[in-house]
Amino acid sequence: MIRKLHRWPGLLALALVTLLALSGAALSIFPSLEHLSAPQTVSDQSVADLATRIQSALPGVEQIKRAPSGQITAYWFKDGTPGAGIIDPLTGQAVASADPNPVLRWLTNLHRSLFLGDGGRIAMAVGALAMLVLSISGTLLVVRRVGGWRRWFAPLRGPWAGRIHVELARVAVLGLALSSVTALWMTSSTFDLLPDGEAIPAFPTETSGETGAAFAAMERLASTPVSELRELSFPYPDDASDVFSLTTDQGTGFIDQGTGKMLAWADLSPMQSLSETIYMLHTGQGAALLGLVLGMMALAIPAMGFTGVLIWLSGRRGRPRLHHNAPASRAETILLVGSEGGSTWGFAATLHKALTEVGQTVHATALSAFDPSRYGNAKRILILAATYGDGDAPSTAKGFLDQLAKSEVLLNVPLAVLGLGDRSFPAYCAYAQAVSQAARAKGWSELLAFHTVDRQSAQEFARWGRALGTAMGIPLELAHHPVQPATQVLTLIDRRDYGAEVQAPTAILRFALPKTSLMQRLMRRGFGRFQAGDLIGILPEGSAVPRLYSLASGTHDGFVEIVVKKHPGGLCSGQLIELKVGETVTGFLRRNTVFHPDKGRAPLILIGAGTGIGPLAGIIRGNTRKRPVHLFFGMRHPDSDFLYGSDMRDWKNAGQMTHLTTAVSRTARPQYVQDALRSEQSDVIRLIRDGARVMVCGGRDMAQGVSEALTDILAPVGLTPFMLKSEGRYVEDVY
Structure with missing residues (x-):
């Protein structure tokens, strides 16, 4: 809503x-312009002194006004002709025209x-x-x-x-x-x-009938500083019954022109004060x-x-249109969706359609829109949730757990939670798991036990749908066909091969930058704008499920680069390793903003092993500002898989990389990156105290070892990797 x-x-x-x-x-x-150009008054100048100076310089003066900016304007008649000008309060002379600015x-x-x-x-x-x-x-x-x-x-x-x-x-x-x-x-x-609410005193009916009192003798004018003046109107010439009219920041009154006495006075009403304050706030006057x-x-x-x-527009593209989406107050089934890239919404649309076709009233909305007060007719709540990064909430689920903690439990409305993710990532369905655990801790009954779907598996989703139908007492078949992002053809223009000596074929593959339209570049869609650390999805032949690889280049490099290692039985990695220069693959871009270097000047500690060097190398290549970068890189043997070895020497000579520490595991004295970190403990502590950001990329076992090593290294100074993560100073890209 x-x-x-x-x-x-x-x-x-x-x-x-x-x-x-x-x-x-x-x-x-x-x-501001008016305030700066307005002639300045003396701090203790009175209205009486100002009126005396102006009347001396302009004998026919009829009115004096002071603007909130401090600019003083006088209006007069001279030889039957009206005049107006901006006044210098020190001389009483008109120094500029009072004509309104046409602009x-x-x-x-x-x-x-x-x-x-x-x-x-x-x-x-x-x-x-x-x-x-x-x-x-x-x-x-x-x-x-x-x-x-x-x-x-x-x-x-x-x-x-x-x-x-x-x-x-x-x-x-x-x-x-x-x-x-x-x-x-x-x-x-x-x-x-x-x-x-305007407070205006009654016009005096009795006056002294005299004229000519000096301004200095008028007590109210003599005691009122110019800074409080708003308007002073003079009596009509030759009319002894007329009076001076004075308006200040405090109120409005009438002064006898013969005796100088205050004949009537009314303070500003609260309504006037409020209106004037509002006028000031709105106009800046x-x-x-x-x-x-x-x-x-x-x-x-x-x-x-x-x-x-x-x-x-992006939301319309990323979220499927849901037909017959019932209002929340009338729906029997509430379908809540936590999605980051939009694929979870696709599964939700399939479920919404299937339930609607068997006669269910369904209301689907973002998980962040959770509002139990609107679910008066609900008989069940279904949650489909992806996971972002290291177990975080996806964008359409932000704040849900806080809302859940504050809300009343719908005791008569059972819940089913389905997590969607990729089992190759360490935080597989971690957010959905957290949602399920929080609901159970809140006392929410379960319609189904917690389930997960790996890599957008239509088969696993269909099995869960049949179990859901059984729990609901209805036949339910979920035939989901994942909608893939718009893809582009990538042509291989260069490759560097490693790892043959250790039976671990690895290659740095460089593709030509696909052509992009001006709109794609302006809107940063597709390959219009990307950075090292973003992800590229490759669709292997014979499969509808893409494989994601971290990018080792950015748009400014003018090419698309990834690092691939052949895995036994790996469909996509096998095809990529066999790819020849001039051949093509189909792929799409996916943002991964969590694994971008921040914009600061603090040092970077980059930690990677094997193909995890890919995005780290791209970050170093793009370090044209020569920010301090300390790289810890693990390999099997420098003769076989020292990826980007020659580039690293060039980057170090150019000042794009400050320090390189390598760890070699296939030698007489094997060493891993966590061992290299421990060997340089004092330098690591110094860098982190200087505000360094830690970026880790590689396999989950390596990442776990790095986390444990940093826990030990930082313990003496009262820090932990978890504390750094909470500050955004420790990020991982782990597979």
Whole structure:
């Protein structure tokens, strides 16, 4: 519900909100310009002194006004001709024209009403309301995504459009909400929808009938500093019954022009004070710095609008359309989906369709949208969840475990959890397992025991579906056909072979960079933009299940490179090892932002063995800023599988790699990377104290050994790999 409340106002009112934001940002500059150009007053100058100086310089003065910026303007008649000018308070002389800035006037009319009068004001009010709805719903979505208010500024992952969208929102949302609320208040005031509340004293009926009192003799003018003045109106010439009218920050009153006494006074009402504060907050008049800050925040709107549209389009591509998706309040089956790349949504669509065809009412939504209060008619809840990285929640499941911990258990609604993943990864279905365990700990009854599906296996999914149908008392057949991402043809242009001497054929395969359209490059889709550490999915002949390999290159390298070792019986690795220059394979790109080096200057500790050197080599190759990089590389023997050996010498000479430590396992004194780490314990501790980030790539046994070695190494200084992981300073790409 919150996501829809955020999406549709954003899409439908995007142009209006963008125009409102851009014009508001432009207007925010003028209060600062006016403040900087306004002649400065003496700090203790009184209104009486100012009026004396102006009347001396301009005998026909009728009114003096002071703007919130401090600019003083006088209006006068001379020889029957009206005049107006900006005043130097030290001399009382007019120093500049008071004619309105035509650009400011044009922008103001655009911002307020689109040059369409009251109809335009209503339209812009609708835009402000949309901005407020976007601010509130966006805040709730950010809280859900990062896992709570306390994690408001937690690091983000995922596609660049989503990260930019949320980063901007986290900084600008408070200012946008403030601007929209104040805009709605001012529109309501314009259309007299708010109580008046204006405190104006009654005009005096009795005066002294005298004229000519000196300003210095008028106690209120003498005691009021110019910094508090808003307006001073002079009596009509030759009319002894008229009075001075004074408005200050405190209120409004009338002064006898003959005696200088205050005849009537009314303090500003609370409603007036509130309205003036709101006017200041919205326009920046009287708070120029605040106006600039709000203007800068408003500039986030176009960028968030653009990235929001990209997120919406990406979601439409990655999430299948669900026909007959029942409202949550009427559905008998609630289907909750935790997905990162979109494949889990495909399984959910198959399940949704099959259940609907046998007469079930099903509501499918993201796991992060879990809301038990809406499931009044539910008889069961089904959860399909992928796992991201090292057991983390996928993007559409962020915050679910926190919501589950706070929610009331639906005791009469049994639960079934299905995990989807790849068994070759150490954290296989770890998040789904955590969901199942948390539900059991909460006392939730099980419709089915926890199950998993490995590598998008249609057969395993069908078996689970039959078990689900039995538990529900209905026939249920799930015929799932995975939808593969759009693929491109990759042509091999170079290869380097290793490992023949130790019966472990390994190759560095370099493919030509596929042609990409301008739109793909701008939107970073497909091979339009990638980094070392991202993944490439290769579809082997005779199989519909892709195999993933870590990339050893980035877009800027101008080629696609991977490192492959032939595994006994390995379908994909066998085909790749036999590939000849000029031959092709079919593949697609998958982001892996968790295994990218951060943008800082702190050292990198790269640890890899065997083919795990691939993404690490790509990171070093791309280290053109010459950030300190310390590589620990494990191999069998330098004569057979010293992958990137000659490149490493060049990188070290170029300053792209600071230090290299190798560990050789097939010698008289075998050594592994964890042993190499222990041998350089003091250097490792020093680097990590200096803020180093650890990146580990390779087999799961190697990664486990590295984690244990670092646990021992860091124990004396009170650190652990887990602590580094929580800070984003320890990441793994393990297979």
